[in-house]
């Protein structure tokens with residue numbers, strides 16, 4: 159890898175990927191039929207490995223989609239009857255609300271980037287609450303306490319969580335929501351092109367009660383296949399294999415979360431010692447641990463200086479583009495790459 163890539167998605171992939179691709183080729187996985195024993199065994203292994211490494215509770219079902227974006231539609235089509243309520247403070251949460259609003263009635267609760275999730279504002283007329291756990295565009299996170307409060311106050315409703323840039327990097331308490339999903343090109347450190355969806359027993363029950371079956375990606379269809387360790391359509395079997403292999407090699411989410419918080423401390427030391435940089439998010443309590451959004455004097459100049467140094471920094475996103483850079487704090491990034499970035503920032507900020 160010539161460049162140290164800190165883009166928060168698509169992002170640096172795990173460095174053993176080339177070996178795993180070779181293994182997949184040698185084992186015949188790449189051309190496996192998705193109704194074959196070989197494939198079903200891979201599915202069983204992938205589900206059990208992820209459940210073990212990410213601490214997914216018993217009874218939760220894991221299914222594959224093409225992307226996080228597809229999950230937005232699946233939730234609206236297959237799990238929403240009355241309507242969904244969207245809590246957001248940035249671009250991804252807003253996009254989710256907009257995709258849903260094309261399909262079902264939606265209510266939106268917009269909150270500021272320094273505020274905790276306003277859990278008190280729940281509408282009676284909705285059955286699904288939609289939360290972006292880690293808002294990749296502005297580097298905010300929803301605190302576990304907020305999810306807990308939302309859960310306790312809304313036991314009759316489903317809670318769906320976009321964990322695209324935190325699943326695999328943050329220890330999630332899956333019992334606090336019913337639908338969790340992510341694409342693989344962020345914290346999971348894989349090439350883009352697949353989504354993972356994790357469904358609570360209640361979410362599965364609701365999907366079957368609604369029974370929406372009009373689409374190729376209707377959730378009942380996906381779940382029926384998942385129970386047989388199969389998929390509706392011919393899936394991205396290489397990506398499933400790479401997910402299984404990288405997670406099998408992982409030391410588990412506790413170890414990873416600890417590693418990422420140690421790196422955050424390193425970044426923090428640097429940021430607090432420099433006048434030319436500050437966090438976009440001032441409230442530490444809602445600051446992401448997997449994505450940093452930093453206000454700097456001239457993001458364009460800094461990014462091009464970094465490139466000459468062999469470092470790719472992330473652009474700011476949406477309204478924050480002209481004033482910020484983003485840095486991924488994802489597990490696949492190497493410690494020596496973090497050292498290199500800190501050395502660079504120390505010189506140039």
Ligand SMILES: *Cc1c(COP(=O)(O)O)cnc(C)c1O
Pocket residue numbers: 167225226227228250290292293294295320321322323341342344
């Ligand atoms: C990247 C991202 C998405 C979109 O992912 P796709 O794979 O392009 O569908 C959705 N939500 C969040 C929070 C993201 O960071």
